[in-house]
Amino acid sequence: MKKYWITLTYIVFIVLIIIPLLKIGSGAFSEGFSGWKDALIRPEAIHALMVTGLVVVVVTCINTLFGVMMAIYLVRSHWLSNKIKGFLNSIVDLPYAVSPVIGGLMIVLLLGPESIMGGFFENIGFRVVYAFPGMVIATLFVTFPLMVREVMPVLQEIGAQQEEAASTLGAYGWTTFWKVTWPSIQWAVLYGVVLTVARSLGEFGAVLVVSGNIMNKTQTATTLVYQDVENFNVIAANSVALVLAAISIGLLLMMEWTKRRKGVS
Amino acid sequence: MHIEVRNLNKHFGDFHAVKDVSFEIEKGHLIGLLGPSGGGKTSILRMLAGLEGLDSGEIRFHGKLVNALPPQERGIGFVFQNYALFKHMTVFDNIAFGLKVKKIPHAKVKSRVMELVELTGLKGFEKRYPHQLSGGQRQRVAFARALAPEPQLLLLDEPFAAIDAKIRQELRTWLRDLIERVGITSIFVTHDQDEAIEVADEIMIINQGRVEQKGTPWDIYKEPKTPFVATFIGESTLIDHISELKGFEEVKNDSGTRALIRPEYIEVGHEHEFILASATEAGIIRHLHFRGSEWLVEVEVAGHKLITYRSLEKETLSIGQEVRVLVHRAYLFNEERSWIMENRLKDVPIPIMI
Numbered sequence: 001m002k003k004y005w006i007t008l009t010y011i012v013f014i015v016l017i018i019i020p021l022l023k024i025g026s027g028a029f030s031e032g033f034s035g036w037k038d039a040l041i042r043p044e045a046i047h048a049l050m051v052t053g054l055v056v057v058v059v060t061c062i063n064t065l066f067g068v069m070m071a072i073y074l075v076r077s078h079w080l081s082n083k084i085k086g087f088l089n090s091i092v093d094l095p096y097a098v099s100p101v102i103g104g105l106m107i108v109l110l111l112g113p114e115s116i117m118g119g120f121f122e123n124i125g126f127r128v129v130y131a132f133p134g135m136v137i138a139t140l141f142v143t144f145p146l147m148v149r150e151v152m153p154v155l156q157e158i159g160a161q162q163e164e165a166a167s168t169l170g171a172y173g174w175t176t177f178w179k180v181t182w183p184s185i186q187w188a189v190l191y192g193v194v195l196t197v198a199r200s201l202g203e204f205g206a207v208l209v210v211s212g213n214i215m216n217k218t219q220t221a222t223t224l225v226y227q228d229v230e231n232f233n234v235i236a237a238n239s240v241a242l243v244l245a246a247i248s249i250g251l252l253l254m255m256e257w258t259k260r261r262k263g264v265s
Numbered sequence: 266m267h268i269e270v271r272n273l274n275k276h277f278g279d280f281h282a283v284k285d286v287s288f289e290i291e292k293g294h295l296i297g298l299l300g301p302s303g304g305g306k307t308s309i310l311r312m313l314a315g316l317e318g319l320d321s322g323e324i325r326f327h328g329k330l331v332n333a334l335p336p337q338e339r340g341i342g343f344v345f346q347n348y349a350l351f352k353h354m355t356v357f358d359n360i361a362f363g364l365k366v367k368k369i370p371h372a373k374v375k376s377r378v379m380e381l382v383e384l385t386g387l388k389g390f391e392k393r394y395p396h397q398l399s400g401g402q403r404q405r406v407a408f409a410r411a412l413a414p415e416p417q418l419l420l421l422d423e424p425f426a427a428i429d430a431k432i433r434q435e436l437r438t439w440l441r442d443l444i445e446r447v448g449i450t451s452i453f454v455t456h457d458q459d460e461a462i463e464v465a466d467e468i469m470i471i472n473q474g475r476v477e478q479k480g481t482p483w484d485i486y487k488e489p490k491t492p493f494v495a496t497f498i499g500e501s502t503l504i505d506h507i508s509e510l511k512g513f514e515e516v517k518n519d520s521g522t523r524a525l526i527r528p529e530y531i532e533v534g535h536e537h538e539f540i541l542a543s544a545t546e547a548g549i550i551r552h553l554h555f556r557g558s559e560w561l562v563e564v565e566v567a568g569h570k571l572i573t574y575r576s577l578e579k580e581t582l583s584i585g586q587e588v589r590v591l592v593h594r595a596y597l598f599n600e601e602r603s604w605i606m607e608n609r610l611k612d613v614p615i616p617i618m619i
């Protein structure tokens with residue numbers, strides 16, 4: 001019985017992942033290496049990959065900082081009442097429950113040029129929606145639970161006592177964080193970083209709604225692939241997709257490695 | 266450090282965990298906080314350390330109010346129930362932590378740590394990590410770490426709870442000696458009365474958030490101030506109608522007065538063993554248990570089952586045998602008060618061994 005399940009798992013794995021991956025590879029190189037290269041050195045492709053890279057870097061930095069802070073507040077703070085903690089705790093999971101497209105739409109409605117807040121920003125010359133800030137906010141919305149949910153259980157497991165011991169020994173917050181808390185959570189944070197990078201790299205729905213998909217301006221790698229497919233430019237679509245897939249495989253390997261370290265420490 | 270606590274109160278939500286607790290501790294004394302689980306002992310300790318805020322009351326060290334002082338500035342060493350060692354640091358780094366935080370020069374840190382390693386018998390283990398140590402060794406590390414910055418007050422939360430019964434005894438003596446040698450004011454929490462009696466200069470009995478009694482172990486044993494203390498410390502039998510026992514007839518039944526009788530208040534034996542045979546009354550041996558160094562005797566007197574001990578040196582009794590029983594004294598209490606009453610028929614005080 002067990003044997004059949006294993007076989008079935010492999011079949012699903014091959015059908016869903018390996019075959020499409022091979023298909024992307026063969027599609028990208030159907031006109032040889034130069035076809036792939038030409039697709040990638042199109043100005044809009046270079047620009048889209050750069051936008052994606054920038055979004056990934058900014059989102060990962062912000063999400064790491066605020067995710068770790070949020071996790072610490074939710075687990076450790078005495079000054080937040082349990083009700084508020086419970087409320088924040090369920091808010092963290094909101095992006096899991098809400099479709100990214102809806103999330104993007106909420107941002108457009110809240111911060112779009114027609115909204116009050118958006119109008120205010122527009123007036124001071126700061127465009128949010130259909131521009132880079134909006135894309136960062138949309139991607140943050142989607143990735144926010146990843147870091148919090150990685151770090152919270154580790155903080156809960158180690159408990160507050162090591163930190164309390166540090167405080168009775170004369171260490172203040174910052175020293176305690178770096179000397180006592182950080183060594184325990186560092187691998188969980190790194191794992192969260194990898195997850196965030198992977199998720200923001202591949203985000204499509206929320207970004208599509210918020211960015212308006214303007215070529216050479218707000219187009220990202222994923223929305224470029226979408227546009228190429230729309231235009232029946234199969235080789236170009238596959239070429240960009242292959243780059244994304246290669247990065248994903250790299251991230252996957254890194255995840256495995258951090259997971260193992262997380263278990264050890 | 267001289268410690269003074271006044272009207273300490275602490276609520277957790279609606280739950281009143283610490284109720285109007287007041288006490289004073291002399292410099293250099295070792296105090297045991299003893300009481301059942303959930304009584305508020307840990308909460309009191311944590312408030313002293315500044316780890317827990319207090320709702321009302323005053324904590325003074327050397328006469329100075331420290332209510333608003335954070336734990337970092339109270340000069341306290343805290344040994345946690347499960348030690349809370351820094352698990353990613355070696356024994357050396359654990360002990361050195363409090364010194365490095367204070368930016369003490371490297372060479373001085375090293376010599377102080379080595380001194381403590383020596384003192385706590387951890388020599389050769391400096392490079393190990395907490396997970397490579399036994400429970401007893403971890404406890405020593407926690408102890409050394411707390412002592413390293415030379416605190417004025419040492420707080421220990423159930424320091425032996427997580428240790429095998431076998432080495433617990435050994436560690437108790439070790440801790441007692443060490444605290445004496447260092448000469449530091451210390452408070453330790455326990456729910457084990459033997460431990461408290463053995464280690465502490467003074468005991469505070471804590472129950473349901475209140476201090477029931479504070480005093481030397483001997484005082485508390487001899488003169489319990491509340492029924493709770495009387496039942497909690499030592500062994501005892503609870504009797505509802507003590508007036509049915511000889512020598513206690515004048516205690517009124519209707520006042521709701523009840524009595525506690527400790528095994529060592531009771532003498533049991535043959536008539537010729539008693540000097541004051543007139544004060545004894547008849548009893549029947551119901552059970553005999555051999556306790557290694559003595560017999561535990563269950564004897565029935567006027568319908569009451571009493572428990573006492575009998576030396577192995579004396580003639581052995583047997584179950585069902587008729588014997589004479591002398592109740593020297595009883596601890597009496599009712600709603601309003603509690604007092605100790607000597608057997609009225611016993612004019613000549615007999616020294617009792619406890």
Ligand SMILES: Nc1ncnc2c1ncn2[C@@H]1O[C@H](COP(=O)(O)OP(=O)(O)O)[C@@H](O)[C@H]1O
Nearest residue numbers: 277280282300301302303304305306307308309
């Ligand atoms: N952080 C807390 N939140 C809510 N209740 C608590 C907290 N800490 C302690 N309590 C409650 O306060 C009471 C006293 O606890 P504690 O001081 O730990 O007692 P002890 O150390 O004597 O066993 C217990 O009933 C416990 O459930």
Ligand SMILES: [Mg+2]
Nearest residue numbers: 303306307308
């Ligand atoms: Mg406790």
